Structure formats: structure tokens, C-alpha cells
Amino acid sequence: MIDLRLVREQPDVVRASQRARGADESLVDALLAADAARREAVRRADDLRAEQKAASQAVKKASPDERPAVLERAKKLAAEVKAAEEEQRAADAALRAAHLAVPNVVAPEVPPGGEDDAVTLRTVGTVPAYDFPVRDHLEIGEALGAIDTERGAKVSGARFYFLTGPGALLEFALAQLAITRAVAAGFTPVVAPALVRPEAMEGTGFLGAHAEEVYRIERDDLYLVGTSEVALAGMHAGEVLDLAGGPRRYAGWSSCFRREAGSYGKDTRGIIRVHWFDKVEMFSFCTPEEAATEHARLLAWEEEFLALLELPYRVVDIAAGDLGTSATRKYDIEAWFPSQGAYRELTSTSDCTTFQARRLGIRYRDADGKPQIAATLNGTLCAIARTIACLLEVHQRSDGSVHVPEALRPWLGGHELLTPGMSLAAAPGPAAA
Known part of the structure; x- marks a missing residue:
């Protein structure tokens, strides 16, 4: 608040x-x-x-x-x-x-307008050209034996899926790469609960205007999180943190659940917009004075990760009317999806200033030892299902194979290509060792 x-x-x-x-x-x-x-x-x-x-x-x-x-x-x-x-x-x-009922105050630098008024700050990488008919990620994933949405729907309903074979390995590879990079940057890795109490959901601003997006377990009065941001913020509710040495940073892994209310007819094919996915989320507690600088750091780490995946992308400054309740400013990174001929959101990072911490009672001591309200920030390092979709599309080849970015190969048996019917055993050579 x-x-x-x-x-x-x-x-x-x-x-x-x-x-x-x-x-x-x-x-x-x-x-x-x-x-x-x-x-x-x-x-x-x-x-x-x-x-x-x-x-x-x-x-x-x-x-x-x-x-x-x-x-x-x-x-x-x-x-x-x-x-x-x-x-x-x-x-x-x-x-x-x-x-x-009153959302966070919008930063003066935020562009005016709504969803269509985001401002592109920079475009990085070259949009690939293909000399063959481009296929979407679902067609590619089915041919590889990586994605099965039909059986996902049979088991759980629309917008659920199985990742199988190379698809499952891609999930684990992306999670490993993301966590490894986060730890190297000084984040503490956390496996976070996917079920939280109402206080955590309300404290992070995901009830109220966003309540329709959230799955609730009424019998136990618990909520399924749409991001581990909720659990990571709530982890220090009611505490006084020691921030004398700089921001406290966590990299949280959790399954995420979203009802996608109001999105009927949008991205119904494949695994771009689904009800469940896994994600690695960065979360920072810092002093309010450090928040803007920390926001830039989170964005830089997201860009470094996408560069390792060899994906062309653009960074956009989200307009005021499209900000979440808690955010004073938000950047999205949109990666290129060849089948759509468009950039689509892959990650985002938000500066929530003191809004969430005030609700959750999270403080720190200033130089005089007086308790003050902390600032919180979050940033998606890897939303895995959507990232897999983008990887398959951008790195597709005419013969049905998919190029594996070098950064992912250590967790994919050293394979440079994913091919239909491939053996999942480690590839021969030094990378497999």
C-alpha cells in the first residue's frame, strides 16, 4: 500500500x-x-x-x-x-x-496510455530469416516428441500439457542454467511453496483487481501462486532485515498457476499461455534509495540470460495503464516468435518500491538504527514453458531439427541439435564428459 x-x-x-x-x-x-x-x-x-x-x-x-x-x-x-x-x-x-484499493503511485518516467502504448527502449539481436516454411512451436515440439497437449487436455483440461523426452530435458536445462546464473550473481536459491495464505497473496497485490486470475483452494483457504514472488515476499513478512551490506536477493523456483480469466481465444494453441508452468523468479529486498538501481540490475541479468539463449528480443517500458497493482515501473523483454512474426513477452521486471513491504510489515534499520519500510523488486529470469516455445521456433531448421544454444548443451548431454527420434543419451565427445 x-x-x-x-x-x-x-x-x-x-x-x-x-x-x-x-x-x-x-x-x-x-x-x-x-x-x-x-x-x-x-x-x-x-x-x-x-x-x-x-x-x-x-x-x-x-x-x-x-x-x-x-x-x-x-x-x-x-x-x-x-x-x-x-x-x-x-x-x-x-x-x-x-x-x-489504491495501487502504487506510477513513476514519473512511465509512458502514459495502455497495453498498446509501451515504449521500445532497445532491440537486440537480428530477427532470423528462414528459406523454408516456418512452423510454430507446437508442430515442432510434437515432431520432436517434446510436447503433448492432447494428453495434457485429457488429463487436466484445456491449456495443460506434458513435456516429454527432449521437452522435459529442456525444462531441466533451462532451470539449471537460470539458477546457476543467479547464484553466480549473488542470489540465494530458493525452492518456494506454490500454496500460500491469503495474507501473502493480498500483501503482494494479487487479490482485489487480480483475484479472477488466481486459483483458490477454498477448503483450506490457500491460494496457488501465479509466481514465486508471492512466497518470496511473504517469507520475510513482519521482519526487520539487515540491508547494511546491500540488497538481499533470492532466486525462487516454483510451479505457477494462472486461471487466464478473460484470455479466452488468445494463444490457445501450444504452451505460450497456459494454466500451469514452472518459473525461476528473482526477488530483491533493498532500501528505497537503491530500488531504481536494483531495477536496472534485474533487467540486465534478464538480458544476459536471453543472450545466452541466442534469442532476438526488445526491451519495452510498460505504460501506466498496463502496470500491475504493486508496480511503480515495469520493463518487459519481448522475444521474437517467428510463427507470429511478432515480439511476445518472455520476461518482466517490476519495481514495487515500498508498496508490498508496507502491507507485509517488512522493514530494515537505517544508519541511525531506526526501522524503515523496505523496497521490493521482482524479475522473471525464466518462464520455462514460454521460453521453450520461443527456443523451438527461433532455432528451428528445415530438416525438423532444432539448434541447441551452447549455454544449454551441458544439461542436454552435449547435443548441438534436437532431432525427431533422437537418442537422449549423452552425445560423444568432451561436452558429454
Whole structure:
């Protein structure tokens, strides 16, 4: 949630952010009203408690003749205090609801507009040209024995799949490469829970406007995460972190689940937009002053990873109306999909400033030892299913084989090519050893 001081002192900044998002400006006024009502409820309860304390002292000092009236006054005040405290609890709840309804304030540098208004910052790599009819990843994957969506649908329904043979090996290879790179960059590897409590989901901003995207296990009041960001953020809820040595970074692996509500008819073929996939997610806790620099670092690590996969891509600055609830700024990396003749999102990274940490009670101590709200950032290092789809398409060859980027070969038996009917045993030579 955003800092209430900012809302009180600069409400026009928050209103402007709401306009940029295409969101309801009246939510800012509702938050201000709820804040004022809550402060008035606190003042009234405090005043009545002070009167009640004075009345209690008066009872002790009252003469026999005065005592009945003083006792009656004390009894009346006790009832008023009880009612005032109940009003304060209601005001607290109303303030929290109004506070949760307002998304993070958009950074001034963010482009205006909606989904189609993202600004391309740079394009890297050369879009490949093919002298044969381009096939999509599903056709390639089926020929390789790597992807089976028909049996995935038979077992689990639409938008589920099996990765088999070389497809399964590609999953493991990408996960290994991503984690290895993250550890080398100073991240602590984490295998994160895929089920979380409502507090973690709400704290990271994935309920409310995004609730329709989330799978809920009602019997146990748990949620299936759409990203390990949720678990990684919640891991330090209510804690004071030591950030004196710099940002605390985690690389989390988890299965991710998304209902894809409202996406019917989009990417129904293959494994680009599915209900379940595995992902390696970077997550950072840092001071607010370090957040912008850390955001640039996360983006750089994502670009380095895609360069190792030999994929052409572009970096886009996401427009205000397409930002998630928690993000003040977000970059997407879109890789080239030959079958679509278009760049499609492969990774993203968001600066959430203090928004999530304030909800989750995550703090650090400043130079004076005073607790302050931390900043949180996240970045997808590898969304595995979609990355496999992109790899198969970009690196396809006319004979049905697929080039294996050099960085992945150590985890694919040293093979330079994936071919239909290939043996999955290690290839001969030094790489296999």
C-alpha cells in the first residue's frame, strides 16, 4: 500500500497516478475521508478513555453523598468508551479497505496510455530469416516428441500439457542454467511453496483487481501462486532485515498457476499461455534509495540470460495503464516468435518500491538504527514453458531439427541439435564428459 503521508500531503500526485493508470480518482478522496474518519475515531476514543480514567479517580475521592452520581457518570463513560472503541475498530477496517484499493503511485518516467502504448527502449539481436516454411512451436515440439497437449487436455483440461523426452530435458536445462546464473550473481536459491495464505497473496497485490486470475483452494483457504514472488515476499513478512551490506536477493523456483480469466481465444494453441508452468523468479529486498538501481540490475541479468539463449528480443517500458497493482515501473523483454512474426513477452521486471513491504510489515534499520519500510523488486529470469516455445521456433531448421544454444548443451548431454527420434543419451565427445 502507498504511504498515507503522501496521500495527505500530495493528494494531487496520487490522483494524477490514478489518471495515468486509467483508474478511479475518487478512490483517493475515499482514502482521505477514511483516514480523517479514523483519526477522528481515535481522538474521540482517547478523549473518552481520559475522561473515564478521571471519573475512576473521582469515585475514590467522592463523599458518600456524591458517590451514586459519580458512579453513574463512570458507568456511562464506560459504555461510551466501549462504543467509541468499536467505532475505532470499524474505522480501522474502513481505512484498511480504502488503503488497499489504491495501487502504487506510477513513476514519473512511465509512458502514459495502455497495453498498446509501451515504449521500445532497445532491440537486440537480428530477427532470423528462414528459406523454408516456418512452423510454430507446437508442430515442432510434437515432431520432436517434446510436447503433448492432447494428453495434457485429457488429463487436466484445456491449456495443460506434458513435456516429454527432449521437452522435459529442456525444462531441466533451462532451470539449471537460470539458477546457476543467479547464484553466480549473488542470489540465494530458493525452492518456494506454490500454496500460500491469503495474507501473502493480498500483501503482494494479487487479490482485489487480480483475484479472477488466481486459483483458490477454498477448503483450506490457500491460494496457488501465479509466481514465486508471492512466497518470496511473504517469507520475510513482519521482519526487520539487515540491508547494511546491500540488497538481499533470492532466486525462487516454483510451479505457477494462472486461471487466464478473460484470455479466452488468445494463444490457445501450444504452451505460450497456459494454466500451469514452472518459473525461476528473482526477488530483491533493498532500501528505497537503491530500488531504481536494483531495477536496472534485474533487467540486465534478464538480458544476459536471453543472450545466452541466442534469442532476438526488445526491451519495452510498460505504460501506466498496463502496470500491475504493486508496480511503480515495469520493463518487459519481448522475444521474437517467428510463427507470429511478432515480439511476445518472455520476461518482466517490476519495481514495487515500498508498496508490498508496507502491507507485509517488512522493514530494515537505517544508519541511525531506526526501522524503515523496505523496497521490493521482482524479475522473471525464466518462464520455462514460454521460453521453450520461443527456443523451438527461433532455432528451428528445415530438416525438423532444432539448434541447441551452447549455454544449454551441458544439461542436454552435449547435443548441438534436437532431432525427431533422437537418442537422449549423452552425445560423444568432451561436452558429454
